[in-house]
Amino acid sequence: METIFVSLGAGLLEAFEPLNLFMIFAGCLAGLFVGCMPGLGSVNGVAILLPITFLVPPTAAIIFLAALYYGAMYGGAISSITLGIPGASTAVATVFDGRPMAQQGKADQALMAAAIASFIGGSVSIVLFTLFAPPLAEFALKFGPQEEFALMLLAFATFVGLGGDDIPKTIFSILLGLVLASVGFDIISGRPRLIFFDMVEFQRGIGFLVLAIGIYGIGEMLWTLETTSGQVTMHKVKFTWARMLENLKGIGAYINSTWIGSVLGFFVGTLPAAGATPASLMSYGLSKTFSKDPDSFGKGNIAGVAAPESANNAASTGSMLPMITLGIPGSPTTAILLGGMIIWGLRPGPLLFTESPDFVWGLIGSMYVANVVTVILNLALIPVFIRVLAMPFTILTPIIFVLCVLGVFATTDRMFDTWIMLVVGIAGYLLRKLNYPVAPAVLAIVLGPLAERSLRQSLISSQGDPLTFIERPISLTCVLLAVALVSYPLVQKAMRKRKKKLA
Amino acid sequence: MTVRTAELLMAIVTLLASIGLMLKVQSEGLNVGWVEGRGPGSGMWPFWLSAIMALTALATLIRWVRRVTPESRSTEDFISRDTLFLVSVSALSILIFLILIHYIGTYLALMIFMLFYVRFLGKHSWATTAAFVIGTPVFVYLLFEVGLTKYLPKGLPIFEDGFLVIDNLRYEYFY
Numbered sequence: 001m002e003t004i005f006v007s008l009g010a011g012l013l014e015a016f017e018p019l020n021l022f023m024i025f026a027g028c029l030a031g032l033f034v035g036c037m038p039g040l041g042s043v044n045g046v047a048i049l050l051p052i053t054f055l056v057p058p059t060a061a062i063i064f065l066a067a068l069y070y071g072a073m074y075g076g077a078i079s080s081i082t083l084g085i086p087g088a089s090t091a092v093a094t095v096f097d098g099r100p101m102a103q104q105g106k107a108d109q110a111l112m113a114a115a116i117a118s119f120i121g122g123s124v125s126i127v128l129f130t131l132f133a134p135p136l137a138e139f140a141l142k143f144g145p146q147e148e149f150a151l152m153l154l155a156f157a158t159f160v161g162l163g164g165d166d167i168p169k170t171i172f173s174i175l176l177g178l179v180l181a182s183v184g185f186d187i188i189s190g191r192p193r194l195i196f197f198d199m200v201e202f203q204r205g206i207g208f209l210v211l212a213i214g215i216y217g218i219g220e221m222l223w224t225l226e227t228t229s230g231q232v233t234m235h236k237v238k239f240t241w242a243r244m245l246e247n248l249k250g251i252g253a254y255i256n257s258t259w260i261g262s263v264l265g266f267f268v269g270t271l272p273a274a275g276a277t278p279a280s281l282m283s284y285g286l287s288k289t290f291s292k293d294p295d296s297f298g299k300g301n302i303a304g305v306a307a308p309e310s311a312n313n314a315a316s317t318g319s320m321l322p323m324i325t326l327g328i329p330g331s332p333t334t335a336i337l338l339g340g341m342i343i344w345g346l347r348p349g350p351l352l353f354t355e356s357p358d359f360v361w362g363l364i365g366s367m368y369v370a371n372v373v374t375v376i377l378n379l380a381l382i383p384v385f386i387r388v389l390a391m392p393f394t395i396l397t398p399i400i401f402v403l404c405v406l407g408v409f410a411t412t413d414r415m416f417d418t419w420i421m422l423v424v425g426i427a428g429y430l431l432r433k434l435n436y437p438v439a440p441a442v443l444a445i446v447l448g449p450l451a452e453r454s455l456r457q458s459l460i461s462s463q464g465d466p467l468t469f470i471e472r473p474i475s476l477t478c479v480l481l482a483v484a485l486v487s488y489p490l491v492q493k494a495m496r497k498r499k500k501k502l503a
Numbered sequence: 504m505t506v507r508t509a510e511l512l513m514a515i516v517t518l519l520a521s522i523g524l525m526l527k528v529q530s531e532g533l534n535v536g537w538v539e540g541r542g543p544g545s546g547m548w549p550f551w552l553s554a555i556m557a558l559t560a561l562a563t564l565i566r567w568v569r570r571v572t573p574e575s576r577s578t579e580d581f582i583s584r585d586t587l588f589l590v591s592v593s594a595l596s597i598l599i600f601l602i603l604i605h606y607i608g609t610y611l612a613l614m615i616f617m618l619f620y621v622r623f624l625g626k627h628s629w630a631t632t633a634a635f636v637i638g639t640p641v642f643v644y645l646l647f648e649v650g651l652t653k654y655l656p657k658g659l660p661i662f663e664d665g666f667l668v669i670d671n672l673r674y675e676y677f678y
Contacts, residue, residue: 055650175553191533193528410651415656418601425597431513433582452548
């Protein structure tokens with residue numbers, strides 16, 4: 001416990017270094033911006049801006065990206081409330097009550113509640129994070145390749161069991177990512193694999209960033225062009241400091257929902273498939289169930305704004321927990337962060353705490369600071385962001401496309417990769433239109449090389465005996481959980497059928 | 504094309520792609536099984552995963568026939584006329600942007616791309632257009648070439664030589 005405080009103190013000090021502090025501000029601003037632009041979320045922002053962060057050292061870079069992740073959760077509420085369009089998928093639930101409140105002329109109250117709830121959600125989960133991370137990392141030090149592989153199996157199983165998408169399509173998406181990750185030289189035997197059309201360029205493999213930017217930069221922008229091409233009406237917001245103070249007094253109406261959302265969000269956020277979007281929806285549902293007045297939800301209940309907002313912020317911090325301690329990302333955004341860490345030369349996983357404590361504690365310290373910075377920036381800049389929202393897409397889109405193309409080029413110095421990016425982007429757009437989930441593919445591309453290595457290592461050490469995965473208690477637990485998760489939708493379906501028969 | 508047709512086509516494409524991946528692993532002569540004394544062969548991972556991929560694609564096909572997924576029941580247009588225009592114009596403009604980078608270099612291509620997008624798609628005023636056409640290349644130069652010390656593609660030798668003037672200026676006055 002004491003060591004946690006000492007390390008945390010050092011981390012906080014590091015967060016206050018001028019460069020890192022500047023990165024926090026820049027990241028929060030960028031996050032608020034991508035969060036409030038409809039169609040752009042934290043994952044798009046992180047993917048598109050990752051190549052540019054090579055300007056600064058890794059610690060400053062991850063601080064920037066983490067702050068961006070964080071800020072995007074706040075920003076999502078702004079367009080959910082004023083436009084009635086979720087600024088990011090994570091803010092979908094905020095629309096349910098945020099929109100009616102804006103129509104009643106209470107947009108400022110809703111925005112204020114969203115900011116306060118986000119702040120509480122973020123604070124609760126960062127404290128939980130600080131308490132859970134060191135013991136979890138220490139526990140994970142005992143993991144061998146068997147446990148590593150079983151854990152990844154579990155991560156992918158969450159997509160099948162809890163993802164809620166079409167199951168064959170989800171599995172296809174996971175496997176596609178895993179197979180694409182194996183393109184290039186095999187690390188163990190040194191043989192070239194899957195050199196498509198015998199093009200030499202494929203020998204270096206397909207970089208995860210190329211795929212991530214293709215899917216989240218190009219593909220998602222094409223998707224956004226399609227969904228937001230219509231005209232929207234914006235609600236006026238009266239925003240003065242006096243009204244803000246007055247709104248602060250109304251906190252009692254939604255404080256309970258906020259607590260529920262915060263704790264729930266943190267734990268749901270740690271699950272790879274769940275993340276911030278389902279966390280916010282679940283939190284909305286829960287606070288509606290526990291409310292004294294459930295009928296007022298959806299008609300402009302302020303608790304309906306606070307619950308999802310606290311949950312999505314808590315989930316964004318929660319999804320960092322498995323990434324830092326186990327090397328398994330808890331969301332698509334952290335998958336990209338994890339890939340970035342590999343590019344920076346860090347090895348994600350339990351050893352990170354002992355090998356690069358500056359990096360880990362600097363990141364944790366920065367999250368405390370970023371939380372405070374974002375709530376201040378958010379409240380101070382609401383009028384600015386509302387004006388930004390009126391920006392036509394024909395300005396933003398070409399800038400994003402240019403950043404995607406040049407960002408991909410800058411990471412690998414090959415024009416070849418920009419072509420791959422475009423192909424992946426268009427393919428991702430078409431797949432997405434047919435409800436193939438793309439997040440599992442991104443996670444699989446990052447985890448693919450690690451998963452294959454740990455599988456082969458464990459098989460080599462057991463001399464080909466697959467039972468090695470169920471002979472060790474921790475990996476057995478993970479495998480059993482994975483099996484349970486995969487069979488969960490089947491069981492659910494069978495039960496529904498039985499009920500139908502009985503009825 | 505309806506969503507239902509698109510779903511069928513995509514299932515067929517994914518099935519063929521998975522089988523193609525399996526054949527590719529085979530044709531590269533990689534061992535997909537156990538190598539005595541060495542461990543799993545280097546083709547094991549991609550081959551068997553592609554095999555399961557083929558099965559999932561097959562499952563989607565079967566579900567299409569049985570009309571289980573919502574997509575296989577939908578008779579709406581897969582891509583409406585308006586979106587087809589917007590999306591294909593955007594995708595094409597990136598394609599042309601990439602081709603132009605090969606021939607006339609990043610910066611000229613960038614200016615043409617911005618001109619096209621801001622002026623002809625966005626129909627913004629000439630003043631806004633000019634700001635973006637001139638501003639983006641300057642920003643990109645400062646960010647990528649000065650900040651990240653990357654050498655962005657400059658196209659054919661004539662264009663590359665032309666650009667040297669700017670690089671010379673930079674090294675003469677700033678270093």
